[in-house]
Amino acid sequence: MSRKRSLIRSGTTVDQMVRAIGDRIVTGFLRPGEKLDEASLAARFDVSRTPVREALGRLSAMGLVERRPNRGATVAVVTQEHLASMFESMAELEAICARFSAERMTAGERRALEIEHQASARLVQLGAEEDYEYYNTEFHTRLYRGAHSKHIYELTVMTRSRLAPFRRAQFMLPGRLTKSWQEHNVIVTAIMRGDSAAAGHAAKDHVSIVSEASAVFAAVDPMKPAGSTGMSC
Amino acid sequence: MSRKRSLIRSGTTVDQMVRAIGDRIVTGFLRPGEKLDEASLAARFDVSRTPVREALGRLSAMGLVERRPNRGATVAVVTQEHLASMFESMAELEAICARFSAERMTAGERRALEIEHQASARLVQLGAEEDYEYYNTEFHTRLYRGAHSKHIYELTVMTRSRLAPFRRAQFMLPGRLTKSWQEHNVIVTAIMRGDSAAAGHAAKDHVSIVSEASAVFAAVDPMKPAGSTGMSC
DNA sequence: CGAAAGGCAATTGCATACACTTTTTGCCTT
């Protein structure tokens, strides 16, 4: 077998497979319910079945694929109900993080949060959706970290990654950027004055709104085909 | 290689390995930080390295073992800090479940919860710790299910399983059985009258108390050797 | 003509062999 791997460099082979397959699921290139044949995937990426199997195992633990013994793996099918459940959980988790952040963030963390938040106002004015989405992720990550609770952090990040495929659409709604910033502003203000209850409620509402936005989008188009994102492949 | 497996029947080979290794970690037979050599484990259970590797992967996802690329797997070391973080998360998660249960449980679920809870009073009187622990698990599971949110359920069960090794000790404290029942009683009462806020607070307090009890125990003896449970081996 | 049983192809699960990385050990130099 060829010794040199093609273009998907970095990390162990399994890591590459996890990223490669995971990306294709998250971007919708592989559709929910689609069968994931080990041999085909192995051939597709020019590796043996072993790393593919391990990658499928990890993706299964991440909730992106479903696996049944002796019956192979399929891209996880997320029902509207389960999706709602995940967003609901996300809202609760973010609320917890916001509460804890309001109570526990160091002076430095508060300052960094505030500064980045204020800086992001420019992105809203410019309507720079791409950049704002990046900032948005950073903002939430700061919240998760600020809770100073490793396990809460893990649970939250895990849930967020599972929701990733369904959140991309949120900023396509008109005016969402501005509203998002305003909602963030409420959260930041509450955290800065150490009002954990207010921070919690604000964070919960924020996610709930995102949830509704995504639900609207999902209702129209349960899982868009793909290619639209111009993924490498 | 021998075709017949020794006495650890049921499920695929990987499942058996997960159970076998996981049990040894949870019971303390394998100590935190201990190296888990793939070849040795494979030899020990008379299987090849392949299922052992997959089992280690799953246990890693469960948080019971830690894995570093090219450096093998070790039994996860849980710091006092991380442990506190997990209990804290558990308290929050149980609070959410209790709140949702108060709002969403069907009449049937409420009845079943109440009946089982009342029945368990006998176990307290008898001081039947083993049986009470079983009931206790059932009680909490009912709470998790009653929330009618699949994802919350998953997060909660996952967290509980990670805490399993540290909870066994809680009922060794004198009078803990009675107090536990009384705390459950507060939760049940709140749920029965649909008072979600009260149910949430009661559940949170309940876990916090368990946390403290375990912390006391853990402080004295971070991780007891083993054998004491007489695990099959 | 339909249904059930048996066989065949396809795919997963496990075992083993090989390659690459890390760690240890022993020898040589300073």
Place this chain on the structure above:
DNA sequence: AAGGCAAAAAGTGTATGCAATTGCCTTTCG
């Protein structure tokens, strides 16, 4: 004697082959 380098040993990562299970298709019997 101590430190460093190199080679071997140990252990993980990947590839490949074989066994076992599943699902489908065919065949046969009611």
